[in-house]
Amino acid sequence: MLQNYCILKKILLIRFSSIGDIVLTTPVVRCLCQQLPEVELHVLTKSSYQAIYAANPNINKVYEFSGNMKEVVRRLRGEHYDFIVDLHKNWRSWRVRMALHRPSASFPKLDFQKFLYTKLKIGKLPQVHIVDRYFKAVEKLGVHNDGQGLDFFFGEGDEMHYEDLPETFRDGFVAVVIGGQHATKILPEEKVVEVCETLDCPVILVGGPEDAPRGDRIVQKVGKNVGNSCGRLTVGQSAFLLKLADAVLTNDTGMMHIAAALRKPIVSVWGNTVPEFGMYPYLPQGMTPSVIIENKELRCRPCDKLGYAKCPKGHFDCMYSLDSKEIAEKIKAGLSPGFCGGTSGN
Secondary structure (H helix, E strand, O other), X not given: OHHHHOOOOEEEEEOOOOHHHHHHOHHHHHHHHHHOOOOEEXXXXXXXXXXXXXXXXXXXXXXXXXXXXXXXXXHHHOOOOXXXXXXXXXXXXXXXXXXXXXXXXXXXXXXXXXXXXXXXXXXXXXXXOHHHXXXXXHHHHOOOOOOOOOOOOOOOOOOOOHHHOOXXXXXXXXXXXXXXXXXXXXXXXXXXXXXXXXXOOOEEEEOOHHHHHHHHXXXXXXXXXXXXXXXXXXXXXXXXXXXXXXXXXXXXXXXXXXXXXXXXXXXXXXXXXXHHHOOOOOOOOOOOOOEEEOOOOOOOOOOOOOOOOOOOOOOOHHHHOOOHHHHHHHXXXXXXXXXXXXXXXX
């Protein structure tokens, strides 16, 4: 309990990657800062994700890991931490904890339960979001979840305005996230085309450079009212695009969690992964839940906790069986009246 750590002065939080997982740690970061205001909070993360934590005003210092474990441990030892919060829980974070020889705690990762679910289809996963599991790592400190959801902070150069967009999109648009780290998490190109055609309103495609060719093909097939931002913006600028959007359609990917942090109406589509893994959009208490579209009838699903380059069965029914018209209607239901058939009044 808190009284056992009343002399805490400095805490190290470890989360190496990736974008979505880092955003999911922000409630713990916020609550540590607010509930232990005298404590200095540092974070250790990969260099490629340093900017996300650096923009967070609740963090005092960010240490970057770029592959040299000895060097980063040497630097961390000089900080003399009172406690380590491990929100990655892999061999690398364990090495850091052992090298620093400081009191520490982690969270239940549930890898064995995920193995049972993906390989044997034995459902033993608790109905607990990963954010709530993260809070187990700070339980000893007396820190509790405030129920205020995720945070995302923009850095210098991230801000965008409607005036920066082509005229077609200045009166509102739906953001469609077409990217993802694994192909079996991504809504197929033809399905995106069908959704865009059914929506019949301005759509901006969001993704990384690797998604740009697919985005161009979607624009060519749909024609009017669709723009492709993939590979043309930084992560922060893409996130600001979500902030400007009226609603977000997304795969199970990092941008889904950024959209949740920005309190956007979200429709998420799920392929080889399932919400039961505890990684669905995490919204503040009292906010209308996001809409989840998935095929619960497939016996082969979930096939992996992360994903594959292609469907192991060859059919990819977890995505191809989803109803494009249903997806479009769910998006419209979250839009304001008067825009693209919206009815929500948000």
